[in-house]
Amino acid sequence: DVKVTQSSRYLVKRTGEKVFLECVQDMDHENMFWYRQDPGLGLRLIYFSYDVKMKEKGDIPEGYSVSREKKERFSLILESASTNQTSMYLCASSLGRGGVDFEKLFFGSGTQLSVL
Amino acid sequence: SQKIEQNSEALNIQEGKTATLTCNYTNYSPAYLQWYRQDPGRGPVFLLLIRENEKEKRKERLKVTFDTTLKQSLFHITASQPADSATYLCAPPRLGRGSTLGRLYFGRGTQLTVWP
Numbered sequence: 001d002v003k004v005t006q007s008s009r010y011l012v013k014r015t016g017e018k019v020f021l022e023c024v025q026d027m028d029h030e031n032m033f034w035y036r037q038d039p040g041l042g043l044r045l046i047y048f049s050y051d052v053k054m055k056e057k058g059d060i061p062e063g064y065s066v067s068r069e070k071k072e073r074f075s076l077i078l079e080s081a082s083t084n085q086t087s088m089y090l091c092a093s094s095l096g097r098g099g100v101d102f103e104k105l106f107f108g109s110g111t112q113l114s115v116l
Numbered sequence: 117s118q119k120i121e122q123n124s125e126a127l128n129i130q131e132g133k134t135a136t137l138t139c140n141y142t143n144y145s146p147a148y149l150q151w152y153r154q155d156p157g158r159g160p161v162f163l164l165l166i167r168e169n170e171k172e173k174r175k176e177r178l179k180v181t182f183d184t185t186l187k188q189s190l191f192h193i194t195a196s197q198p199a200d201s202a203t204y205l206c207a208p209p210r211l212g213r214g215s216t217l218g219r220l221y222f223g224r225g226t227q228l229t230v231w232p
Contacts (some may be wrong), residue, residue, distance in 0.1 A: 042224035107159025
């Protein structure tokens, strides 16, 4: 089975800190994604990457950046954490080749980030 | 802009009954649609994918239909069990550039509770 691992399950940070959220997948997937999930708002796409060193903005990229130096690892960076970035952050990956059937997403367990 | 609506935020049914969840979309015609299950504090898990030319898809007690005329997908769980209690998300691909790269647009989900 595909495994998507997020480095932290819970994280508490202070306003203004630089925060790194790490995500690793073990199935040679091309695509990787970062979503945030808030009550009543559902899943919103922050950034995604379809190849090493490639990235594209999602719906809510402001205040975030990403890094993909290796195929299996996709990092989300909060440059200067703010309280409105308190959320559940979910990483996902998909194969990205072979047609529609391979575009299903595999999610990590999520990181609940609290910014105080 | 594309819009996804799931019929209600919460659905409560008795064990053994069939649960029917609705996903309506507007302003575009997705080539396929995915359904996910999400348990509290966990990432979503892929359940089923249905293409626009498939009227129905089944997997064990799950059935998904796709009506391109009504712009609607129905998700059924037959002989429901308390273990089916979770939030169910529908997710068609996003419009525009990158829409074939597995970028999904998630509905807000329907929270299903199956009581004994």
